[in-house]
Structure formats: structure tokens, C-alpha cells
Amino acid sequence: MADDPPGGMRRARDLALLDAIDAFPREAFEGRVWRVVREERDPTLGGPSRSRWCDGSFDVLYTSLARDGAIAEIDALLSLQPVFPSKIRWLVHTLRVVTARTLRLADPSALARLGVVTERWADRDYLRSQAIAEAAFFLGFDGLIAPSARWPCDTLVLFDEQMAPGAVTVVASEPVDLVAWRRDPDR
Numbered sequence: 001m002a003d004d005p006p007g008g009m010r011r012a013r014d015l016a017l018l019d020a021i022d023a024f025p026r027e028a029f030e031g032r033v034w035r036v037v038r039e040e041r042d043p044t045l046g047g048p049s050r051s052r053w054c055d056g057s058f059d060v061l062y063t064s065l066a067r068d069g070a071i072a073e074i075d076a077l078l079s080l081q082p083v084f085p086s087k088i089r090w091l092v093h094t095l096r097v098v099t100a101r102t103l104r105l106a107d108p109s110a111l112a113r114l115g116v117v118t119e120r121w122a123d124r125d126y127l128r129s130q131a132i133a134e135a136a137f138f139l140g141f142d143g144l145i146a147p148s149a150r151w152p153c154d155t156l157v158l159f160d161e162q163m164a165p166g167a168v169t170v171v172a173s174e175p176v177d178l179v180a181w182r183r184d185p186d187r
Helices: 015-022 067-080 108-113 127-138 178-183
Strands: 029-036 060-064 090-105 143-147 154-159 170-177
Touching: 015 127, 015 143, 029 067, 060 067, 067 090, 067 154, 067 178, 090 154, 108 143, 108 154
Parallel strands: 090 143
Antiparallel strands: 029 060, 029 090, 060 154, 090 170, 143 154
8 A cells, every 4th residue: 555664564554443343343234226337347346446435455346325425425536536437338337235244434523533634525535534444344244334525425335355145236237327316407
């Protein structure tokens, strides 16, 4: 990781953060979520990323509890590019997800108790949320539910290696025109 000391040695985990996260219940989740990916990508596969809930050391699958939330997340990511990619075909997938040990941080006060500055939630300062997710992964949680920074809904971030086989299945898929979605005042 970029903030690791020279020689690739991992920093010691924050014991107070581990204790605080370990005190949360491990909740089951069963329901529909949404995910937007390029047409040729399997929507049930995650990957390592340097994002709000991943420091790149494990695989995550980002989903949203709202269809527009999934679209808003990919839109925010693509908006960082110098030119918004308008030729790529995107699909919004409805997934059925079953978890057993999910960390629920959907209440901003739960995030604040873990050291997140909730007034700056939409900022792209991910250091604390990455530490929370890495600690939750280490403790055996299979994912976490947290507020979306891009849409008024929650996200469900799954830790691929902790998920049971068959826990994520595709229910439906449909094309989504991100350019049209951006222009729609009624979304």
C-alpha cells in the first residue's frame, strides 16, 4: 500500500478500531441490490481497488440498495476522467445477495463513532473508511452497509473472499445510458 513503510511491512492494525468494530453485531442480509458494470464484465465478480471501502489489499464487490444509487456511483467515478466515456455500453444489474456477517454502518453516528468525519462524507478522503473496511475484513465480516456518498441510499460492499459460494446471483440486467441518466431532471 502507498502509505506502508519502506520494505512492504504492513502497519500494525489499530487495536481500538478493531475492538470498536468487533463490538458491532454480524448481521444477515438477504435482498436485492444493484450494480452497474461494462457490458462484458461479470457483475458478480469484485476486485481490489483503492476506493472508499478498499485499500487494495482484498477484493470487494460494490453494490447499491437503490438502482439510481448504483448509477450515481459509476457516474461519479467516470466524471473524474478528462472526457466522460459515452461509447461504452453499461448494464445495470439487479442482484440477489445473501450475507451472514455484515457490518451495518448505515447510520452516520455509527461512522462518527469509528472516527469518520461525516460532514465531509462526500469528499474523496478515504483513509479512515479504508481502515474500517480492512479491519472488518480482518475480523471476518462478509461485507458492510454504509451510506452512499453519491445518492440518498445505502451501499452494500461485499468482501469477496468472505462470501459463501452462490451468495450473489443475477436476477435481471438491462442497458443503461449514463449520458441520458445525467441529463434526466426527474431522476
